[in-house]
Amino acid sequence: MSGNWRPPSSTDVARAAGVSQSAVSRAFTPGARIAEATRAKVMAAAEALGYRPNLLPKILQTNRSGIVAVVVGGFYNPYFAMTLEAFSLALTAAGRQMLLVRVDSDRVLDGVVDQLAGYRVDAVVSALALTSQDAADQLAKLRIPIVTLNSDLAGDWIRSVSSDNFAAGEAAARLLHARGGTRFGFVAGPADSPAQVAREAGFAQGLASLGLPPAVRAGGGYDYASGEAAARALFAGPERPDAVFCANDLAAFGVIDTLREAFDLKVPDDVLVVGYDNLDMAAWAPYRLTSFDQDVEALVEAAMALLSVEAGATCVARTVPSQLVERESTRRR
């Protein structure tokens, strides 16, 4: 009964309205030349049949689907939620749709590339640094523009947007020094994250240019558990840091909780802590964490601009400054 049902086509509407298929198409095309009376007839018939124009034939001809694929590696970090939210709003405002692709690793992305190409997505946004050069090259061969966030890929069809991780690292060093820190610690994110590398390098550079000793290092992940583990490692010995810069907020929360629970240390009285991302939670009472706001709005705006750039354009990389938001966790001692 409903097995072979198919949605009404423009031809069906045309038959019902007693006009040609072209007329129906024109009725739904803004600015097309059509008499008001005809348009009204068509609209009435369309309404009665529940007709919605099929977008696929247009896509088939133009190879422009209006769909942007957003590739993420998981949602455990609320930072991705912020980014997705902003992207979603921007894409909707631009009249485009978001195809969300979650991948565990490059290998899986490879498998999905075929599908993305098959759907003729207009572009790919990689919210993660996990898109490998290999996968990027593959997309480039298909002439699908790719915008990466906080990565360091390069290529003809690759544009990238980064927050100014290096400068933020420097700023963190200056801030911790100004607030009375003397022995510095750094809680690292995953080694394969360019953002992590830049933040660490900036922090080291900042300490060096102030004539301060380098930071003790621990960690290796962007999640809460990594922060816990890093804190245990950093504060196990006798020479405990009194100022810690964490590669992101989630790790910072783990650090703070561990300092309190396992070492009975107070923030900021015993240890100053700075994070990165400025999650909503950073403002919550147990943390009141000083952090760097990536200015997701600006990041996404830049990414959207790069999406529409032609291939071979000159400006293919943008850096968005991140803003320091100081809270209780770096109150001067």
Added chain:
Amino acid sequence: MSGNWRPPSSTDVARAAGVSQSAVSRAFTPGARIAEATRAKVMAAAEALGYRPNLLPKILQTNRSGIVAVVVGGFYNPYFAMTLEAFSLALTAAGRQMLLVRVDSDRVLDGVVDQLAGYRVDAVVSALALTSQDAADQLAKLRIPIVTLNSDLAGDWIRSVSSDNFAAGEAAARLLHARGGTRFGFVAGPADSPAQVAREAGFAQGLASLGLPPAVRAGGGYDYASGEAAARALFAGPERPDAVFCANDLAAFGVIDTLREAFDLKVPDDVLVVGYDNLDMAAWAPYRLTSFDQDVEALVEAAMALLSVEAGATCVARTVPSQLVERESTRRR
């Protein structure tokens, strides 16, 4: 130069390989009748040209795109992130793609429905209760199945999956009573959320069947700030509750922080607190919040099953039990 470039078609590959277009199609169709030698020739040519089969013509004929639209109202609540994560995995495993649609209100969904229909999405999953009956009816007219989570819509093309909110409310009442609570408080979510209503009703029923006085009520949102405000309201008077059930974890965090900061009350020593959703954060040191795990896996599995159900089927609503995870915040006094 690159303005009129178009991706290679099966015809291009056929020409390059010296075979017919049909042969190319068959080479990419598993189980099709084709000689191994021919397949090899085709694959070599396809590789050289960077050919990927265009999925659109198939969709055009079958009206099945393999795309499922997921409608959400925002990402501020990490619970949505959990749900998205699980859905994403399930859809990928089923070889389908996820079109993520973020809407502010029903009105916006109405506007997007045309597009969804135009792309011939196979189904719509509404992760929010914000899909109105009106929008649902509209989708039904288009014969697009819709699966709603924790909502109470009804109709021919609507299936729904809910966690057992009522039972959880009852369980919360029993638990708080068993742990020594005597004066009960309820921190409500938004009034238009069926989940909120069911949780509150279950809690009330639970208290009543134990012969306990009804709970004092405050709140009206699922976010942290609502929890803060609710706590201020509940604990302003002289008759302070000593056991609070919150409609979700995020609000519970706001409650706990406010109890500590503004009222100098300890959890669980002075007040027992129970939340709902079992976010990752519920396990963190400052909270150690007793909560109900919605079993997102099961929820999504049920939703996936309902996606493929035929219209007019009998089983169109499922309830998934949520599991109590007890932590420090309800330690017996």
Added chain:
DNA sequence: CTGGCGAGTGAATAGCTATGCACGCATTCG
């Protein structure tokens, strides 16, 4: 009165793939 013009309409077509149908060829069986 006629040529021209503009508005409105219908017919035809491109865009790409999967698949049913028919055909050729080789192999096997009676």
Added chain:
DNA sequence: CGAATGCGTGCATAGCTATTCACTCGCCAG
């Protein structure tokens, strides 16, 4: 040796819309 079977291939077509082209008709200006 003839017939039948089955494999492999090519041809033709459906699916739906936007757009181009050609055509008609009414109207105005010369």
